[in-house]
Amino acid sequence: GESVGLHLPTLSVQEGDNSIINCAYSNSASDYFIWYKQESGKGPQFIIDIRSNMDKRQGQRVTVLLNKTVKHLSLQIAATQPGDSAVYFCAENPDRGSTLGRLYFGRGTQLTVWP
Amino acid sequence: GAVVSQHPSRVICKSGTSVKIECRSLDFQATTMFWYRQFPKQSLMLMATSNEGSKATYEQGVEKDKFLINHASLTLSTLTVTSAHPEDSSFYICSARDPTIQVRPYEQYFGPGTRLTVT
Numbered sequence: 001g002e003s004v005g006l007h008l009p010t011l012s013v014q015e016g017d018n019s020i021i022n023c024a025y026s027n028s029a030s031d032y033f034i035w036y037k038q039e040s041g042k043g044p045q046f047i048i049d050i051r052s053n054m055d056k057r058q059g060q061r062v063t064v065l066l067n068k069t070v071k072h073l074s075l076q077i078a079a080t081q082p083g084d085s086a087v088y089f090c091a092e093n094p095d096r097g098s099t100l101g102r103l104y105f106g107r108g109t110q111l112t113v114w115p
Numbered sequence: 116g117a118v119v120s121q122h123p124s125r126v127i128c129k130s131g132t133s134v135k136i137e138c139r140s141l142d143f144q145a146t147t148m149f150w151y152r153q154f155p156k157q158s159l160m161l162m163a164t165s166n167e168g169s170k171a172t173y174e175q176g177v178e179k180d181k182f183l184i185n186h187a188s189l190t191l192s193t194l195t196v197t198s199a200h201p202e203d204s205s206f207y208i209c210s211a212r213d214p215t216i217q218v219r220p221y222e223q224y225f226g227p228g229t230r231l232t233v234t
Contacts, residue, residue, distance in 0.1 A: 032221050043225030093221045101221045105159040
């Protein structure tokens with residue numbers, strides 16, 4: 001859901017470790033979710049997506065897990081690298097069955113990777 | 116492919132003036148574009164959904180007379196902040212959907228953002 005007025009939580013990891021970033025979404029009717037990465041002063045970049053009929057999806061070094069029961073998403077990044085340092089947002093499409101295609105962004109997490 | 120540009124990248128204007136921000140899809144046609152604003156260290160807040168050739172749909176709480184959106188072509192949407200005030204200072208980001216992509220139909224391609232400062 002929309003997140004206004006909340007500051008970003010942070011996650012610091014050592015280079016090479018795995019990272020897990022969590023996100024709670026608000027609308028139980030949402031049927032599509034995307035993880036975006038945003039570097040400072042730039043627009044968000046697509047990382048991975050998942051539909052509500054799945055509970056896990058893997059990409060290159062990333063895995064997204066969806067738990068619809070508790071409306072929770074997680075993004076796992078394997079072997080985290082300094083270039084992964086950014087803010088990570090989950091986004092949900094609340095318009096089930098519609099072609100509107102809106103995305104509501106979650107709170108975001110600032111990931112910092114230390115060498 | 117799927118590149119979205121914004122212009123200008125930064126703008127400073129005086130209180131009471133209006134400023135226009137352009138959003139262009141460079142290599143695809145976007146029937147739908149979206150406008151977001153983002154305050155420092157906060158999330159993106161959807162302001163409005165813009166469909167080519169029709170009026171924009173504004174999210175609850177967003178003043179449509181203050182934030183004028185025009186989507187006159189399949190590759191261009193504009194956001195005009197009218198009678199800007201310091202509290203309108205923010206990072207404005209647009210995005211666009213490519214309806215021809217079937218694999219990820221709801222993915223939005225984001226522009227690089229426009230930093231607006233109202234003095």
